[in-house]
Amino acid sequence: MTIQVLAFDVFGTVVDWHSGVAREVDALNLAVSAAEFALQWRAGYQPAMARVRSGELGWTKIDDLHRLILDELLQRYGITHLSETQISRLNSAWHRLDPWPDVLPAFERLKKRHVVCSLSNGNLSLLTHMGKWGGLPWDCILSAEVFHAYKPDPRAYLGVAEVFSVAPSEVLLVAAHQDDCDGARQAGLQTAYVERPREFGQGQVKPCPRHASNTFHSTDLLDLADQLGC
């Protein structure tokens, strides 16, 4: 069991999307709860990707799916006074999300023995801008966009192994979401679940149960680095 490549889910696993999005909503002084707006925006994410998976939409970048959801949300909340520039800027809030505090020191350790790459449904430019924003030292940015397949489509997971010319079992998918781990395991990858109990904000605690099917269960990425001997 040699792990060559660590492929990270990003939203929630590497970066704190809830507080980052809520911060930018809050700055616009809308007559809505910024925390609730962020949750509603994220709630549109899986249904939007499902429209691509089903073929209803052709291949569509997450930036564009985020915009579809945002336009619906603004309409639902009756927010009509924002300019196109403001809406476009708000849509790119997902490019300006901060990493959880353990990420940068953990990445420095993990990079010494492994390839550290993203495997996010976020598009390449979103991930690139986010990397610059947060100083994420990715060895390589991979995205569903490269494989034209949104996780948990097995083509996304297997694509990482193909890119690095390794067996699927030599790739460790790291995610704070059990469905992502399940998809990766079914494609033959190893999996590490990471606890992110505050993914949905300070108002609630996300349960992070231990599943025997995961190769690793970690409280954060420093804990994972310990377990990997990095």
Add this chain to the structure above:
Amino acid sequence: MTIQVLAFDVFGTVVDWHSGVAREVDALNLAVSAAEFALQWRAGYQPAMARVRSGELGWTKIDDLHRLILDELLQRYGITHLSETQISRLNSAWHRLDPWPDVLPAFERLKKRHVVCSLSNGNLSLLTHMGKWGGLPWDCILSAEVFHAYKPDPRAYLGVAEVFSVAPSEVLLVAAHQDDCDGARQAGLQTAYVERPREFGQGQVKPCPRHASNTFHSTDLLDLADQLGC
């Protein structure tokens, strides 16, 4: 004329492939000139990609094209004593090429105002390993592999603009090869030619004439950073 993205050719432009490959050939103590062997290996590169472009070969990674050329070269030179491990290791010499001395300080300056990405015919894993080897702080690694089109196919150049949702003219292709600049210009990109007179080793000086068709002509990447005001 706003340049958002700097897309770099890699072999010869960012890294010194000749001395890097020759170093690893030399270490094997073969009865050949390491400098000549490196030149012959590189000489097989365009013909190998032409077999992919023509459809004779399906999509094939540069790692695999390098191996095809290497196997032919070893046969031509009558070198039969290397083990599979040695040949495989030699083939990955292209993953361990050093950047030219100006690259790291220039990248730090260029990254502050632009997205700095690769656009190489080299495959993603090759570029990832090379980045780790040389400490290249890419914002994003793009490759012909992402677009399944080898430069100078316009799909490779236009793919960069599509990834970053910018106009082709907002992408600057940086290369030490005029044919690469020509391909990029024909696709609507801006171009920067970089002089690398020692690309083919110390034994010869590559002519680096100034072409009026390029947006910039630079003696090295620090000179380009000066010209871009970075």
